[in-house]
Amino acid sequence: MPVLASNGSFLIKPGIGLMVWTLLVFGFTMVLLSKLAFPRISEALERRKRSIEESIDSAERTREEAQKLLAEYRSRLQEARAQSEEIVQHARQTAEAHEREAKESARELAAEAARRAQRDIEVATQRALGELRKEVADLTIMATEKVTRKTLDGTDQKRLVEEALGELDFSGLSSGAANN
Amino acid sequence: MSAAVDSQGAASSAAAGDGSRKFTNKQILLILVGIWLGGVVVLGAIYGIHGTRNTSFEPQNEFKLDTWVNLGIFSINKAVLYLFLAAIATSASMIYIARRMQQRPNKVQAAVEVLYELMRNNITGSAMSEKMAAKWFPFIGALFLFIMFSNLVGYIPLPTNTEHEISVFGLQIPSFSLYAATANLSIPLVLALVVFVSYTFEGVRAKGPIGYLKGLVPGGVTGGMAVAIFFLEVLSNFMRILSLTIRLFANILAGHLIILFMAGALAVILGISALGWFTLPFGILLFAFEVGLVAALQAFIFATLTAIYLGGAVAEDH
Numbered sequence: 001m002p003v004l005a006s007n008g009s010f011l012i013k014p015g016i017g018l019m020v021w022t023l024l025v026f027g028f029t030m031v032l033l034s035k036l037a038f039p040r041i042s043e044a045l046e047r048r049k050r051s052i053e054e055s056i057d058s059a060e061r062t063r064e065e066a067q068k069l070l071a072e073y074r075s076r077l078q079e080a081r082a083q084s085e086e087i088v089q090h091a092r093q094t095a096e097a098h099e100r101e102a103k104e105s106a107r108e109l110a111a112e113a114a115r116r117a118q119r120d121i122e123v124a125t126q127r128a129l130g131e132l133r134k135e136v137a138d139l140t141i142m143a144t145e146k147v148t149r150k151t152l153d154g155t156d157q158k159r160l161v162e163e164a165l166g167e168l169d170f171s172g173l174s175s176g177a178a179n180n
Numbered sequence: 181m182s183a184a185v186d187s188q189g190a191a192s193s194a195a196a197g198d199g200s201r202k203f204t205n206k207q208i209l210l211i212l213v214g215i216w217l218g219g220v221v222v223l224g225a226i227y228g229i230h231g232t233r234n235t236s237f238e239p240q241n242e243f244k245l246d247t248w249v250n251l252g253i254f255s256i257n258k259a260v261l262y263l264f265l266a267a268i269a270t271s272a273s274m275i276y277i278a279r280r281m282q283q284r285p286n287k288v289q290a291a292v293e294v295l296y297e298l299m300r301n302n303i304t305g306s307a308m309s310e311k312m313a314a315k316w317f318p319f320i321g322a323l324f325l326f327i328m329f330s331n332l333v334g335y336i337p338l339p340t341n342t343e344h345e346i347s348v349f350g351l352q353i354p355s356f357s358l359y360a361a362t363a364n365l366s367i368p369l370v371l372a373l374v375v376f377v378s379y380t381f382e383g384v385r386a387k388g389p390i391g392y393l394k395g396l397v398p399g400g401v402t403g404g405m406a407v408a409i410f411f412l413e414v415l416s417n418f419m420r421i422l423s424l425t426i427r428l429f430a431n432i433l434a435g436h437l438i439i440l441f442m443a444g445a446l447a448v449i450l451g452i453s454a455l456g457w458f459t460l461p462f463g464i465l466l467f468a469f470e471v472g473l474v475a476a477l478q479a480f481i482f483a484t485l486t487a488i489y490l491g492g493a494v495a496e497d498h
Contacts, residue, residue, distance in 0.1 A: 010243075010244060010245070011240060011243055011364075011365065011433065012365050013365070014365050014366040014369050015245075015253070015366045016253050017251075017252070017253035017254045017255060018245075018257075018259050018260065018263075018364065018366040018367065019366045019367075019369065019370040020253075020254065021254065021259075021260050021263055022263060022361075022366065022367045022370040022371065023370055023374070025263045025264060025266075025267045026267070026322070026323075026326055026370075026371065026374070028267065029267040029270050029271055029322055029325075029326050030318060030319060030322035030323075030326075032271045032275065033270070033271060033274055033275075033318065033321065033322045033325065034318030034321075034322065036271075036275045036278065036279075037271070037274035037275045037277075037278040038278075038296075038317070038318055038321060040278035040279060040281060041274075041277075041278045041281060041292065041293070041296050042296075042300075043281075044278075044281030044282075045293060045296065045297070047283070048283060051283065
Protein backbone atom coordinates (compact mmCIF):
# COMPACT_ATOMS: atom_id res chain seq x y z
CA MET A 1 0.00 0.00 0.00
CA PRO A 2 2.77 2.52 0.75
CA VAL A 3 4.19 1.78 -2.70
CA LEU A 4 0.74 2.37 -4.19
CA ALA A 5 0.40 5.58 -2.27
CA SER A 6 3.74 6.93 -3.28
CA ASN A 7 3.40 6.40 -7.04
CA GLY A 8 -0.19 7.67 -7.13
CA SER A 9 -1.67 4.68 -8.95
CA PHE A 10 -4.43 4.54 -6.29
CA LEU A 11 -5.84 7.62 -8.01
CA ILE A 12 -6.91 5.53 -11.02
CA LYS A 13 -7.85 2.35 -9.20
CA PRO A 14 -11.61 2.02 -8.78
CA GLY A 15 -12.91 0.56 -5.54
CA ILE A 16 -15.97 -1.67 -5.58
CA GLY A 17 -17.04 -0.58 -2.10
CA LEU A 18 -16.95 3.09 -3.00
CA MET A 19 -18.83 2.37 -6.21
CA VAL A 20 -21.57 0.63 -4.27
CA TRP A 21 -21.67 3.50 -1.77
CA THR A 22 -21.98 5.93 -4.70
CA LEU A 23 -24.81 3.93 -6.20
CA LEU A 24 -26.67 3.86 -2.90
CA VAL A 25 -26.10 7.49 -2.00
CA PHE A 26 -26.90 8.76 -5.48
CA GLY A 27 -29.98 6.52 -5.70
CA PHE A 28 -31.21 7.76 -2.35
CA THR A 29 -30.57 11.39 -3.35
CA MET A 30 -32.43 10.86 -6.62
CA VAL A 31 -35.42 9.37 -4.83
CA LEU A 32 -35.48 12.23 -2.31
CA LEU A 33 -35.22 14.86 -5.01
CA SER A 34 -37.82 13.23 -7.25
CA LYS A 35 -40.29 12.81 -4.38
CA LEU A 36 -39.76 15.92 -2.29
CA ALA A 37 -38.06 18.60 -4.36
CA PHE A 38 -38.71 18.37 -8.09
CA PRO A 39 -42.53 18.00 -7.95
CA ARG A 40 -42.86 20.98 -5.63
CA ILE A 41 -40.59 23.18 -7.74
CA SER A 42 -42.36 22.07 -10.90
CA GLU A 43 -45.76 22.71 -9.30
CA ALA A 44 -44.68 26.18 -8.11
CA LEU A 45 -43.36 27.05 -11.56
CA GLU A 46 -46.53 25.71 -13.17
CA ARG A 47 -48.63 27.73 -10.72
CA ARG A 48 -46.65 30.87 -11.50
CA LYS A 49 -46.97 30.15 -15.23
CA ARG A 50 -50.74 29.80 -14.86
CA SER A 51 -50.88 32.93 -12.75
CA ILE A 52 -48.91 34.87 -15.36
CA GLU A 53 -51.14 33.51 -18.13
CA GLU A 54 -54.23 34.45 -16.13
CA SER A 55 -52.81 37.91 -15.50
CA ILE A 56 -52.10 38.32 -19.20
CA ASP A 57 -55.59 37.05 -20.08
CA SER A 58 -57.15 39.31 -17.48
CA ALA A 59 -55.15 42.28 -18.76
CA GLU A 60 -56.25 41.38 -22.28
CA ARG A 61 -59.88 41.14 -21.17
CA THR A 62 -59.65 44.45 -19.33
CA ARG A 63 -58.09 46.02 -22.37
CA GLU A 64 -60.83 44.65 -24.60
CA GLU A 65 -63.49 45.88 -22.18
CA ALA A 66 -61.83 49.27 -22.07
CA GLN A 67 -61.75 49.32 -25.87
CA LYS A 68 -65.40 48.32 -25.98
CA LEU A 69 -66.29 50.99 -23.44
CA LEU A 70 -64.30 53.56 -25.35
CA ALA A 71 -66.04 52.58 -28.57
CA GLU A 72 -69.39 52.75 -26.80
CA TYR A 73 -68.60 56.17 -25.35
CA ARG A 74 -67.42 57.36 -28.71
CA SER A 75 -70.60 56.08 -30.31
CA ARG A 76 -72.70 57.71 -27.61
CA LEU A 77 -70.77 60.91 -27.99
CA GLN A 78 -71.39 60.73 -31.71
CA GLU A 79 -75.07 60.12 -31.10
CA ALA A 80 -75.25 62.96 -28.60
CA ARG A 81 -73.49 65.23 -31.05
CA ALA A 82 -75.87 64.20 -33.82
CA GLN A 83 -78.82 64.65 -31.51
CA SER A 84 -77.65 68.06 -30.41
CA GLU A 85 -77.13 69.06 -34.02
CA GLU A 86 -80.61 67.75 -34.79
CA ILE A 87 -82.03 69.69 -31.86
CA VAL A 88 -80.25 72.85 -32.92
CA GLN A 89 -81.40 72.31 -36.50
CA HIS A 90 -84.92 71.67 -35.33
CA ALA A 91 -84.85 74.73 -33.10
CA ARG A 92 -83.52 76.80 -35.94
CA GLN A 93 -86.21 75.53 -38.28
CA THR A 94 -88.88 76.11 -35.64
CA ALA A 95 -87.55 79.58 -35.00
CA GLU A 96 -87.47 80.32 -38.69
CA ALA A 97 -90.99 78.94 -39.09
CA HIS A 98 -92.09 81.04 -36.15
CA GLU A 99 -90.40 84.03 -37.62
CA ARG A 100 -92.03 83.40 -40.96
CA GLU A 101 -95.41 82.90 -39.35
CA ALA A 102 -94.95 85.98 -37.23
CA LYS A 103 -93.96 87.99 -40.25
CA GLU A 104 -96.88 86.57 -42.23
CA SER A 105 -99.25 87.23 -39.41
CA ALA A 106 -97.92 90.75 -38.98
CA ARG A 107 -98.19 91.31 -42.70
CA GLU A 108 -101.75 90.02 -42.69
CA LEU A 109 -102.62 92.12 -39.68
CA ALA A 110 -101.14 95.15 -41.34
CA ALA A 111 -103.01 94.38 -44.55
CA GLU A 112 -106.20 93.81 -42.59
CA ALA A 113 -105.68 97.06 -40.75
CA ALA A 114 -105.02 98.81 -44.03
CA ARG A 115 -108.11 97.27 -45.56
CA ARG A 116 -110.15 98.21 -42.53
CA ALA A 117 -108.82 101.75 -42.67
CA GLN A 118 -109.63 101.87 -46.40
CA ARG A 119 -113.12 100.69 -45.71
CA ASP A 120 -113.54 103.24 -42.90
CA ILE A 121 -112.24 105.98 -45.15
CA GLU A 122 -114.57 104.94 -47.91
CA VAL A 123 -117.50 104.81 -45.52
CA ALA A 124 -116.57 108.16 -44.07
CA THR A 125 -116.11 109.60 -47.56
CA GLN A 126 -119.46 108.27 -48.71
CA ARG A 127 -121.05 109.62 -45.58
CA ALA A 128 -119.34 112.98 -46.10
CA LEU A 129 -120.34 112.99 -49.75
CA GLY A 130 -123.92 112.20 -48.82
CA GLU A 131 -123.94 114.97 -46.28
CA LEU A 132 -122.31 117.30 -48.78
CA ARG A 133 -124.90 116.43 -51.41
CA LYS A 134 -127.64 117.04 -48.92
CA GLU A 135 -126.04 120.31 -47.92
CA VAL A 136 -125.56 121.33 -51.56
CA ALA A 137 -129.19 120.43 -52.31
CA ASP A 138 -130.43 122.40 -49.35
CA LEU A 139 -128.25 125.33 -50.24
CA THR A 140 -129.32 125.16 -53.84
CA ILE A 141 -133.02 125.07 -52.91
CA MET A 142 -132.56 127.83 -50.45
CA ALA A 143 -130.62 129.92 -52.91
CA THR A 144 -133.07 129.32 -55.66
CA GLU A 145 -136.02 130.17 -53.40
CA LYS A 146 -134.32 133.38 -52.41
CA VAL A 147 -133.64 134.28 -56.04
CA THR A 148 -137.02 133.38 -57.34
CA ARG A 149 -138.95 134.42 -54.23
CA LYS A 150 -141.14 131.41 -54.57
CA THR A 151 -141.46 128.14 -52.94
CA LEU A 152 -140.34 125.35 -55.06
CA ASP A 153 -142.34 122.23 -55.37
CA GLY A 154 -140.99 118.84 -55.16
CA THR A 155 -140.33 118.37 -58.85
CA ASP A 156 -138.48 121.64 -59.20
CA GLN A 157 -136.47 120.95 -56.13
CA LYS A 158 -135.44 117.54 -57.49
CA ARG A 159 -134.49 119.01 -60.91
CA LEU A 160 -132.56 121.83 -59.36
CA VAL A 161 -130.66 119.57 -56.99
CA GLU A 162 -129.77 117.15 -59.76
CA GLU A 163 -128.57 120.00 -61.98
CA ALA A 164 -126.51 121.50 -59.22
CA LEU A 165 -125.05 118.21 -58.25
CA GLY A 166 -124.37 117.45 -61.87
CA GLU A 167 -122.27 120.59 -62.14
CA LEU A 168 -120.26 119.72 -59.06
CA ASP A 169 -117.35 117.32 -59.36
CA PHE A 170 -116.88 115.09 -56.29
CA SER A 171 -114.49 112.71 -57.91
CA GLY A 172 -111.46 114.50 -56.53
CA LEU A 173 -112.84 114.17 -52.99
CA SER A 174 -113.60 110.51 -53.26
CA SER A 175 -110.23 109.69 -54.86
CA GLY A 176 -108.36 111.86 -52.35
CA ALA A 177 -110.11 110.11 -49.48
CA ALA A 178 -109.29 106.73 -50.99
CA ASN A 179 -105.65 107.73 -51.27
CA ASN A 180 -105.59 108.87 -47.68
CA MET B 181 -7.50 57.17 -18.78
CA SER B 182 -9.70 60.21 -18.33
CA ALA B 183 -12.25 58.02 -16.57
CA ALA B 184 -9.53 56.89 -14.19
CA VAL B 185 -8.50 60.48 -13.58
CA ASP B 186 -12.13 61.42 -12.99
CA SER B 187 -12.64 58.57 -10.59
CA GLN B 188 -9.47 59.46 -8.78
CA GLY B 189 -10.59 63.05 -8.62
CA ALA B 190 -13.97 61.97 -7.31
CA ALA B 191 -12.29 59.74 -4.75
CA SER B 192 -9.96 62.48 -3.55
CA SER B 193 -12.80 64.99 -3.30
CA ALA B 194 -14.85 62.42 -1.38
CA ALA B 195 -11.86 61.91 0.87
CA ALA B 196 -11.63 65.63 1.45
CA GLY B 197 -15.34 65.69 2.21
CA ASP B 198 -15.60 63.04 4.94
CA GLY B 199 -12.04 63.14 6.17
CA SER B 200 -11.31 59.42 5.48
CA ARG B 201 -9.21 58.37 2.51
CA LYS B 202 -10.94 56.13 -0.02
CA PHE B 203 -9.10 54.18 -2.67
CA THR B 204 -10.23 53.41 -6.17
CA ASN B 205 -10.27 49.81 -7.32
CA LYS B 206 -7.21 50.48 -9.44
CA GLN B 207 -5.32 51.84 -6.44
CA ILE B 208 -6.35 48.86 -4.32
CA LEU B 209 -5.17 46.50 -7.07
CA LEU B 210 -1.85 48.32 -7.33
CA ILE B 211 -1.38 48.17 -3.55
CA LEU B 212 -2.11 44.43 -3.54
CA VAL B 213 0.29 43.82 -6.42
CA GLY B 214 2.88 45.90 -4.53
CA ILE B 215 2.39 43.84 -1.35
CA TRP B 216 2.60 40.65 -3.39
CA LEU B 217 5.80 41.57 -5.21
CA GLY B 218 7.27 43.13 -2.05
CA GLY B 219 6.52 39.90 -0.17
CA VAL B 220 8.25 37.86 -2.86
CA VAL B 221 11.33 40.09 -2.63
CA VAL B 222 11.38 40.12 1.18
CA LEU B 223 10.86 36.34 1.48
CA GLY B 224 13.42 35.75 -1.25
CA ALA B 225 15.89 37.98 0.56
CA ILE B 226 15.30 36.34 3.95
CA TYR B 227 15.00 32.66 2.99
CA GLY B 228 16.78 32.71 -0.35
CA ILE B 229 15.56 31.63 -3.75
CA HIS B 230 17.25 28.25 -3.70
CA GLY B 231 15.69 25.51 -1.63
CA THR B 232 16.21 21.89 -0.81
CA ARG B 233 13.86 19.51 -2.55
CA ASN B 234 11.42 17.91 -0.12
CA THR B 235 11.03 14.27 -1.12
CA SER B 236 8.90 13.24 1.82
CA PHE B 237 5.91 15.35 0.73
CA GLU B 238 3.81 13.63 -1.90
CA PRO B 239 0.91 15.79 -3.00
CA GLN B 240 -1.00 12.86 -4.53
CA ASN B 241 -1.40 11.47 -1.03
CA GLU B 242 -3.88 14.27 -0.39
CA PHE B 243 -6.26 12.08 -2.40
CA LYS B 244 -5.34 8.82 -0.69
CA LEU B 245 -8.24 7.16 1.08
CA ASP B 246 -7.47 6.06 4.61
CA THR B 247 -9.97 3.67 6.11
CA TRP B 248 -11.78 5.39 8.97
CA VAL B 249 -14.36 2.73 9.80
CA ASN B 250 -13.50 -0.77 8.67
CA LEU B 251 -16.51 -2.46 7.03
CA GLY B 252 -14.61 -4.67 4.59
CA ILE B 253 -15.02 -3.42 1.06
CA PHE B 254 -17.69 -1.01 2.32
CA SER B 255 -15.26 0.73 4.66
CA ILE B 256 -15.97 4.34 5.44
CA ASN B 257 -13.31 6.73 4.22
CA LYS B 258 -12.96 10.34 3.12
CA ALA B 259 -14.65 9.71 -0.24
CA VAL B 260 -17.69 8.14 1.44
CA LEU B 261 -17.90 11.12 3.78
CA TYR B 262 -17.80 13.51 0.80
CA LEU B 263 -20.44 11.43 -0.96
CA PHE B 264 -22.72 11.82 2.04
CA LEU B 265 -21.89 15.51 2.33
CA ALA B 266 -22.76 16.00 -1.34
CA ALA B 267 -25.99 14.03 -0.95
CA ILE B 268 -26.99 15.97 2.17
CA ALA B 269 -26.12 19.33 0.59
CA THR B 270 -28.05 18.45 -2.57
CA SER B 271 -31.13 17.04 -0.88
CA ALA B 272 -31.30 19.52 2.01
CA SER B 273 -30.87 22.64 -0.10
CA MET B 274 -33.27 21.56 -2.84
CA ILE B 275 -35.94 20.25 -0.47
CA TYR B 276 -35.60 23.34 1.76
CA ILE B 277 -36.10 25.66 -1.21
CA ALA B 278 -38.81 23.48 -2.76
CA ARG B 279 -40.84 23.63 0.45
CA ARG B 280 -40.63 27.40 0.55
CA MET B 281 -41.48 28.22 -3.02
CA GLN B 282 -43.14 31.61 -3.13
CA GLN B 283 -45.20 33.27 -5.81
CA ARG B 284 -42.74 36.17 -5.67
CA PRO B 285 -39.32 34.50 -5.52
CA ASN B 286 -36.32 35.78 -3.56
CA LYS B 287 -32.85 35.65 -5.12
CA VAL B 288 -32.06 32.11 -3.97
CA GLN B 289 -35.40 30.78 -5.21
CA ALA B 290 -34.94 32.63 -8.50
CA ALA B 291 -31.51 31.01 -8.91
CA VAL B 292 -32.94 27.55 -8.16
CA GLU B 293 -35.76 28.18 -10.62
CA VAL B 294 -33.23 29.10 -13.31
CA LEU B 295 -31.29 25.93 -12.47
CA TYR B 296 -34.47 23.85 -12.62
CA GLU B 297 -35.49 25.33 -15.96
CA LEU B 298 -31.97 24.68 -17.25
CA MET B 299 -32.13 21.03 -16.17
CA ARG B 300 -35.73 20.47 -17.28
CA ASN B 301 -35.82 22.35 -20.58
CA ASN B 302 -32.26 22.86 -21.81
CA ILE B 303 -30.58 19.65 -20.70
CA THR B 304 -33.42 17.12 -20.67
CA GLY B 305 -36.16 18.66 -22.81
CA SER B 306 -33.95 19.50 -25.78
CA ALA B 307 -32.52 15.98 -26.12
CA MET B 308 -35.67 13.86 -26.09
CA SER B 309 -39.43 13.80 -26.50
CA GLU B 310 -41.61 15.49 -23.87
CA LYS B 311 -42.92 12.13 -22.60
CA MET B 312 -39.44 10.69 -22.29
CA ALA B 313 -38.14 13.92 -20.71
CA ALA B 314 -40.85 13.71 -18.02
CA LYS B 315 -39.74 10.14 -17.27
CA TRP B 316 -35.99 10.73 -17.24
CA PHE B 317 -35.82 14.23 -15.76
CA PRO B 318 -35.56 13.05 -12.13
CA PHE B 319 -32.51 10.98 -13.06
CA ILE B 320 -30.81 13.65 -15.18
CA GLY B 321 -31.71 16.45 -12.74
CA ALA B 322 -30.45 14.45 -9.77
CA LEU B 323 -27.27 13.59 -11.67
CA PHE B 324 -26.62 17.26 -12.48
CA LEU B 325 -27.28 18.46 -8.94
CA PHE B 326 -25.42 15.61 -7.27
CA ILE B 327 -22.30 16.14 -9.38
CA MET B 328 -22.46 19.92 -9.01
CA PHE B 329 -22.87 19.81 -5.23
CA SER B 330 -20.22 17.12 -4.99
CA ASN B 331 -17.82 19.35 -6.93
CA LEU B 332 -18.71 22.41 -4.86
CA VAL B 333 -18.41 20.65 -1.51
CA GLY B 334 -14.95 19.69 -2.69
CA TYR B 335 -13.85 23.32 -2.58
CA ILE B 336 -14.74 23.77 1.10
CA PRO B 337 -11.65 23.20 3.26
CA LEU B 338 -12.62 20.54 5.79
CA PRO B 339 -10.57 18.78 8.49
CA THR B 340 -10.36 15.49 6.64
CA ASN B 341 -6.65 14.97 6.06
CA THR B 342 -5.90 12.25 8.57
CA GLU B 343 -2.40 11.79 7.19
CA HIS B 344 -1.33 15.15 8.60
CA GLU B 345 -2.92 15.89 11.95
CA ILE B 346 -2.63 19.18 13.76
CA SER B 347 -2.71 19.81 17.48
CA VAL B 348 -5.31 22.30 18.72
CA PHE B 349 -5.06 22.77 22.51
CA GLY B 350 -3.59 19.31 22.76
CA LEU B 351 -6.32 17.79 20.62
CA GLN B 352 -5.12 16.03 17.50
CA ILE B 353 -7.44 16.87 14.61
CA PRO B 354 -6.99 16.16 10.91
CA SER B 355 -5.59 19.08 8.96
CA PHE B 356 -7.87 21.02 6.65
CA SER B 357 -7.81 19.99 3.04
CA LEU B 358 -9.73 20.19 -0.19
CA TYR B 359 -11.11 16.95 -1.49
CA ALA B 360 -13.97 16.06 -3.82
CA ALA B 361 -15.79 12.79 -4.22
CA THR B 362 -15.71 13.34 -7.97
CA ALA B 363 -11.90 13.55 -7.84
CA ASN B 364 -11.98 9.84 -7.11
CA LEU B 365 -12.27 7.61 -10.16
CA SER B 366 -14.82 5.22 -8.65
CA ILE B 367 -17.54 7.83 -8.29
CA PRO B 368 -17.65 9.24 -11.84
CA LEU B 369 -17.18 5.67 -13.08
CA VAL B 370 -20.23 4.31 -11.33
CA LEU B 371 -22.30 7.29 -12.45
CA ALA B 372 -21.14 6.73 -16.04
CA LEU B 373 -22.01 3.05 -15.74
CA VAL B 374 -25.49 3.95 -14.54
CA VAL B 375 -25.83 6.26 -17.53
CA PHE B 376 -24.63 3.53 -19.89
CA VAL B 377 -27.02 0.96 -18.45
CA SER B 378 -29.90 3.48 -18.51
CA TYR B 379 -29.58 4.48 -22.14
CA THR B 380 -28.87 0.95 -23.31
CA PHE B 381 -31.93 -0.28 -21.42
CA GLU B 382 -34.06 2.53 -22.85
CA GLY B 383 -32.79 1.85 -26.38
CA VAL B 384 -33.43 -1.91 -26.10
CA ARG B 385 -36.88 -1.24 -24.61
CA ALA B 386 -37.77 1.13 -27.47
CA LYS B 387 -36.37 -0.91 -30.38
CA GLY B 388 -35.85 -4.42 -29.04
CA PRO B 389 -32.37 -5.96 -28.61
CA ILE B 390 -31.85 -6.65 -32.32
CA GLY B 391 -33.35 -3.33 -33.39
CA TYR B 392 -31.13 -1.46 -30.94
CA LEU B 393 -27.99 -3.20 -32.18
CA LYS B 394 -29.06 -2.64 -35.80
CA GLY B 395 -29.68 1.01 -34.95
CA LEU B 396 -26.02 1.42 -34.10
CA VAL B 397 -25.20 1.21 -37.82
CA PRO B 398 -26.17 4.35 -39.75
CA GLY B 399 -28.98 3.89 -42.29
CA GLY B 400 -27.81 3.12 -45.84
CA VAL B 401 -24.54 1.45 -44.80
CA THR B 402 -24.44 -2.21 -45.84
CA GLY B 403 -22.05 -5.09 -46.28
CA GLY B 404 -18.59 -5.21 -44.78
CA MET B 405 -18.65 -1.51 -44.00
CA ALA B 406 -21.76 -2.02 -41.85
CA VAL B 407 -19.98 -4.73 -39.83
CA ALA B 408 -16.94 -2.52 -39.32
CA ILE B 409 -19.05 0.45 -38.30
CA PHE B 410 -21.11 -1.75 -35.98
CA PHE B 411 -18.00 -2.79 -34.08
CA LEU B 412 -16.75 0.77 -34.01
CA GLU B 413 -20.09 1.94 -32.63
CA VAL B 414 -20.12 -0.76 -29.98
CA LEU B 415 -16.61 0.29 -29.01
CA SER B 416 -17.66 3.93 -29.06
CA ASN B 417 -20.54 3.13 -26.68
CA PHE B 418 -18.15 1.58 -24.21
CA MET B 419 -15.78 4.49 -24.70
CA ARG B 420 -18.58 6.75 -23.55
CA ILE B 421 -18.22 5.23 -20.10
CA LEU B 422 -14.55 6.13 -20.09
CA SER B 423 -15.01 9.58 -21.57
CA LEU B 424 -17.76 10.50 -19.10
CA THR B 425 -15.71 9.16 -16.21
CA ILE B 426 -12.34 10.60 -17.11
CA ARG B 427 -13.66 14.00 -18.14
CA LEU B 428 -15.25 14.58 -14.75
CA PHE B 429 -12.63 12.84 -12.65
CA ALA B 430 -9.64 14.38 -14.41
CA ASN B 431 -11.06 17.90 -14.43
CA ILE B 432 -11.85 17.90 -10.75
CA LEU B 433 -8.65 16.13 -9.76
CA ALA B 434 -6.54 18.46 -11.90
CA GLY B 435 -8.36 21.48 -10.48
CA HIS B 436 -7.66 20.36 -6.93
CA LEU B 437 -4.06 19.50 -7.69
CA ILE B 438 -3.31 22.81 -9.34
CA ILE B 439 -4.95 24.72 -6.49
CA LEU B 440 -2.89 22.61 -4.09
CA PHE B 441 0.31 23.39 -6.00
CA MET B 442 -0.41 27.09 -6.33
CA ALA B 443 -1.48 27.38 -2.70
CA GLY B 444 1.82 26.12 -1.39
CA ALA B 445 2.57 22.54 -2.38
CA LEU B 446 5.05 23.67 -5.02
CA ALA B 447 6.90 25.77 -2.45
CA VAL B 448 6.91 22.83 -0.01
CA ILE B 449 8.26 20.39 -2.61
CA LEU B 450 10.95 22.75 -3.86
CA GLY B 451 11.62 24.21 -0.40
CA ILE B 452 11.39 27.82 -1.61
CA SER B 453 9.31 30.02 0.70
CA ALA B 454 9.13 32.94 -1.69
CA LEU B 455 7.63 30.69 -4.34
CA GLY B 456 4.66 29.92 -2.09
CA TRP B 457 3.95 33.62 -1.72
CA PHE B 458 4.44 34.12 -5.46
CA THR B 459 2.00 31.36 -6.50
CA LEU B 460 -0.67 32.13 -3.88
CA PRO B 461 -2.62 34.69 -5.98
CA PHE B 462 -2.74 32.18 -8.84
CA GLY B 463 -4.09 29.64 -6.38
CA ILE B 464 -6.84 32.06 -5.32
CA LEU B 465 -7.71 32.86 -8.94
CA LEU B 466 -7.80 29.17 -9.87
CA PHE B 467 -9.92 28.44 -6.82
CA ALA B 468 -12.44 31.10 -7.92
CA PHE B 469 -12.35 29.73 -11.47
CA GLU B 470 -12.99 26.18 -10.30
CA VAL B 471 -15.81 27.17 -7.93
CA GLY B 472 -17.39 29.67 -10.27
CA LEU B 473 -17.19 27.74 -13.52
CA VAL B 474 -15.70 24.27 -13.56
CA ALA B 475 -17.87 22.78 -10.81
CA ALA B 476 -21.15 23.62 -12.55
CA LEU B 477 -19.76 23.21 -16.07
CA GLN B 478 -18.61 19.63 -15.51
CA ALA B 479 -21.98 18.73 -13.98
CA PHE B 480 -23.69 20.37 -16.95
CA ILE B 481 -21.56 18.46 -19.46
CA PHE B 482 -22.14 15.13 -17.70
CA ALA B 483 -25.92 15.67 -17.49
CA THR B 484 -26.17 17.00 -21.06
CA LEU B 485 -24.27 14.03 -22.48
CA THR B 486 -26.48 11.69 -20.46
CA ALA B 487 -29.59 13.33 -21.95
CA ILE B 488 -28.11 13.16 -25.46
CA TYR B 489 -27.20 9.47 -25.05
CA LEU B 490 -30.70 8.69 -23.76
CA GLY B 491 -32.34 10.64 -26.58
CA GLY B 492 -30.02 9.06 -29.15
CA ALA B 493 -30.74 5.54 -27.90
CA VAL B 494 -34.43 5.80 -28.81
CA ALA B 495 -33.99 7.97 -31.92
CA GLU B 496 -35.28 6.37 -35.13
CA ASP B 497 -32.10 6.78 -37.13
CA HIS B 498 -28.65 6.68 -35.72
